Amino acid sequence: MSDPHTDKPDELAGTEQPFVQHLVELRDRMIKAVIAIGVAAAVLALFPGPGALYDLMAAPLVASLPKGATLIATNVISPFVVPIKIMFMAAFMIALPVVLYQVWAFIAPGLYSHEKKLVMPLVVSSTLLFFAGVAFCYYFVFGQVFKFIQSFAPKSITAAPDIEEYLNFVLGMFLAFGLAFEVPIAVILLVRMGILTVAQLRQYRGYFWVIAAVATALVTPPDAGSMIMLLAVVGGLYEVGIWAALLFVSQTKAPESDGEISKS
16 A cells, blocks of 8 residues: 555656756866966966066055155065965956856856847956956056055154055955946846836936945045046946946847747
């Protein structure tokens, strides 16, 4: 006599293998991303080297210091560890297109064919925008910020910043400006996911400027020049995002025929 409890069909039957396959694919994609970062790090270790990379990163600060002043290391292992961290940060940025491509390749099978054709341009755009934010911070913001800070230093104080503190400051600023430049991508995703419409984005433009002003005041040092520059750039990118959202949504709209919307 059959037991009704043992004869009840398993709702999860047949789902184990696809789930395991997804985990295996995720692992393989992560390994490829890590390998790309490792290769970039190995190349940077040979040329120009960790020390030269740190000198390049510290150049905007050193240029603003009094003549003869340098950065110091208050930790015994800092002269070794900090340049290595800088090297891996640079390696990650160099390998970022490969990392984002692996993310795209993992989620692509779950997208419709009419969506796939614009996902890759979105990945490329987000990479370029992040690089643009980091470059803007390094070449334009750092010079203004460090000059502003040094102008307030009393003559009785000899500036000698610690290299680890400077590293933390740079990483925070790079991340803040890199993410700030991703505003167009965020706008496109909000519209594509149906959270907001283009009309609402235009209607809420004033609120965005207020929020952006508060955010830039928090992430930038107490320098009005850098805050105004970042606010102007973010506001401009918001307008670009609205225009791009119109184009993106129209291009990723599902076709009429059933054959066109099938996943491939």
